[in-house]
Amino acid sequence: MEPTADQIIDAHKRILPFINRTPVLINNTINELTECKVFFKCENFQKIGAFKFRGALNAIMQLPKSQAKNGVATHSSGNHAQGLALAAKINQLKAHIVMPENAPKVKVNAVRSYGAEIYFCASNIQARAEKLKEVQDNTGATMVHPFDNDHVIAGQATVGKEIFEACSLLEAIIAPVGGGGLLSGTALSAHYFSPETKVYAGEPMGANDAYKSFHAGEIIPVEKPDTIADGLLTTVSERTFRIISNHVQDIITVSDKEIIDSMKLVWERMKIIIEPSAAVPLAALFKRKEFFKGKSLAIILSGGNVDLGNLPFV
Amino acid sequence: MEPTADQIIDAHKRILPFINRTPVLINNTINELTECKVFFKCENFQKIGAFKFRGALNAIMQLPKSQAKNGVATHSSGNHAQGLALAAKINQLKAHIVMPENAPKVKVNAVRSYGAEIYFCASNIQARAEKLKEVQDNTGATMVHPFDNDHVIAGQATVGKEIFEACSLLEAIIAPVGGGGLLSGTALSAHYFSPETKVYAGEPMGANDAYKSFHAGEIIPVEKPDTIADGLLTTVSERTFRIISNHVQDIITVSDKEIIDSMKLVWERMKIIIEPSAAVPLAALFKRKEFFKGKSLAIILSGGNVDLGNLPFV
Numbered sequence: 001m002e003p004t005a006d007q008i009i010d011a012h013k014r015i016l017p018f019i020n021r022t023p024v025l026i027n028n029t030i031n032e033l034t035e036c037k038v039f040f041k042c043e044n045f046q047k048i049g050a051f052k053f054r055g056a057l058n059a060i061m062q063l064p065k066s067q068a069k070n071g072v073a074t075h076s077s078g079n080h081a082q083g084l085a086l087a088a089k090i091n092q093l094k095a096h097i098v099m100p101e102n103a104p105k106v107k108v109n110a111v112r113s114y115g116a117e118i119y120f121c122a123s124n125i126q127a128r129a130e131k132l133k134e135v136q137d138n139t140g141a142t143m144v145h146p147f148d149n150d151h152v153i154a155g156q157a158t159v160g161k162e163i164f165e166a167c168s169l170l171e172a173i174i175a176p177v178g179g180g181g182l183l184s185g186t187a188l189s190a191h192y193f194s195p196e197t198k199v200y201a202g203e204p205m206g207a208n209d210a211y212k213s214f215h216a217g218e219i220i221p222v223e224k225p226d227t228i229a230d231g232l233l234t235t236v237s238e239r240t241f242r243i244i245s246n247h248v249q250d251i252i253t254v255s256d257k258e259i260i261d262s263m264k265l266v267w268e269r270m271k272i273i274i275e276p277s278a279a280v281p282l283a284a285l286f287k288r289k290e291f292f293k294g295k296s297l298a299i300i301l302s303g304g305n306v307d308l309g310n311l312p313f314v
Numbered sequence: 315m316e317p318t319a320d321q322i323i324d325a326h327k328r329i330l331p332f333i334n335r336t337p338v339l340i341n342n343t344i345n346e347l348t349e350c351k352v353f354f355k356c357e358n359f360q361k362i363g364a365f366k367f368r369g370a371l372n373a374i375m376q377l378p379k380s381q382a383k384n385g386v387a388t389h390s391s392g393n394h395a396q397g398l399a400l401a402a403k404i405n406q407l408k409a410h411i412v413m414p415e416n417a418p419k420v421k422v423n424a425v426r427s428y429g430a431e432i433y434f435c436a437s438n439i440q441a442r443a444e445k446l447k448e449v450q451d452n453t454g455a456t457m458v459h460p461f462d463n464d465h466v467i468a469g470q471a472t473v474g475k476e477i478f479e480a481c482s483l484l485e486a487i488i489a490p491v492g493g494g495g496l497l498s499g500t501a502l503s504a505h506y507f508s509p510e511t512k513v514y515a516g517e518p519m520g521a522n523d524a525y526k527s528f529h530a531g532e533i534i535p536v537e538k539p540d541t542i543a544d545g546l547l548t549t550v551s552e553r554t555f556r557i558i559s560n561h562v563q564d565i566i567t568v569s570d571k572e573i574i575d576s577m578k579l580v581w582e583r584m585k586i587i588i589e590p591s592a593a594v595p596l597a598a599l600f601k602r603k604e605f606f607k608g609k610s611l612a613i614i615l616s617g618g619n620v621d622l623g624n625l626p627f628v
Contacts, residue, residue: 044585272587308627
């Protein structure tokens with residue numbers, strides 16, 4: 001069963017005291033370039049710098065007390081780790097985060113700053129899973145998956161819900177897709193709260209599992225995903241794929257060059273910092289410019305966590 | 315005579331239909347680090363990416379028609395050139411901009427995109443002045459000085475006016491100082507509209523003419539100004555220095571390293587893009603942390619125009 005409208009409404013009420021209700025911005029230059037009316041939902045201004053805080057917080061706040069007291073755990077080197085760590089801190093729970101030993105120091109420090117316990121492991125999926133299991137066995141902590149979890153999806157769905165509350169008559173909305181938590185949440189919110197809005201996804205060509213799966217009708221993972229959009233390397237799960245198949249119109253793939261160009265445009269013209277993954281929907285809009293021309297649409301800027309010492313601009 | 319309260323109020327009414335009334339943002343992390351309550355006035359979100367548009371626009375809109383018809387001129391490779399070019403375009407006037415031949419291409423393109431005529435000259439003050447005179451002789455265009463002009467100062471004063479309308483009970487406000495247009499405007503707005511607010515300036519050590527002049531009681535130029543804060547290389551004029559001497563509490567100098575650290579903090583935690591000059595007031599706040607501790611204060615983020623291919627982060 002997909003999360004219901006009521007579950008998304010409840011999730012929003014639950015997390016609203018703790019999240020930033022992020023602004024929706026417009027930019028004249030980008031409207032001229034795209035020949036659209038574009039509303040940018042700025043989750044780069046969300047706490048921890050990305051939408052992931054919403055889902056992690058909703059999942060944690062749903063845990064029964066008896067279970068929550070042993071803490072929560074996940075493996076991630078990205079925004080989910082920070083989101084879970086802060087959500088745990090707010091709920092006075094312990095967060096156990098497994099990170100690859102080569103994780104960027106800035107990300108390790110961010111997770112640590114929220115008081116989480118960090119466990120390093122070798123940088124491969126198997127080592128991560130083994131380490132996580134070991135941590136769970138030792139602590140009794142509950143694993144909170146970054147996207148394969150209905151409470152997480154309901155939490156991410158609040159991004160779309162806020163967009164539809166802020167903007168009426170949207171003809172389309174474009175979200176990035178990695179594991180599909182944000183995209184499936186967005187699709188559900190459109191379905192329930194703005195059924196006239198068509199939902200599209202932007203996906204990097206170098207990690208186009210959602211695109212391939214969408215067209216094949218079954219999950220087709222990408223062997224070695226490779227893209228600058230480091231938040232979108234993961235593969236959709238059965239849970240997110242089902243929602244995407246039911247409620248998403250199309251998935252538009254873009255190259256890393258197109259992602260960097262759109263990222264640079266947002267930095268230069270909007271003067272806000274977004275991460276490569278967040279630039280994917282705008283790149284998708286440019287890719288299908290003729291199709292979207294004249295439309296009123298929303299784009300989700302999913303996050304703003306970048307390593308300033310290692311930027312893709314020249 | 316300094317610009318009066320009425321002149322600033324009139325300037326604001328005049329330019330308000332064309333400018334962005336920029337937001338005032340707060341950031342919990344920076345409040346914790348500074349142990350202050352800091353309100354950031356985001357002129358990086360102003361049109362052309364900097365406050366300079368306000369002063370240039372006010373000056374142009376004050377010109378008698380008979381004079382305006384021959385256009386306006388200035389020499390600048392920075393934000394004033396863009397501000398004057400856009401202000402002229404809005405008023406359907408010709409802007410003639412003298413730029414050094416080594417000006418960054420991105421700035422030349424920005425000025426050109428507003429329809430201004432560009433004249434290149436050698437990269438020294440004398441060549442600039444000569445070229446500007448030649449252009450004025452040929453066109454009859456009116457020179458609009460970047461800061462030594464009461465209409466420009468009144469225009470820049472609207473930044474402070476908006477701050478005092480948005481935030482009450484401010485104990486201090488910190489602006490950057492280069493030629494002193496923004497600082498003197500801010501000081502006048504505080505004097506008229508929020509007399510309980512004390513005005514401070516941040517200035518780069520490598521271009522500390524305002525600091526030296528302030529303490530000597532007369533203008534002391536810096537021979538070879540050298541700082542990453544490229545908007546603050548100029549020396550105060552008699553006009554701005556008089557206002558600064560009358561209404562500014564103190565000038566706090568900071569090193570380039572301190573500027574870069576504050577710039578990075580704003581980028582990382584606020585996810586907004588500011589230029590080095592805009593980071594100077596925050597660096598000044600950190601420099602005098604003990605003094606400002608516990609205060610409610612405003613900081614002017616003066617602009618966000620940076621060359622993304624040449625950033626000071628490592």
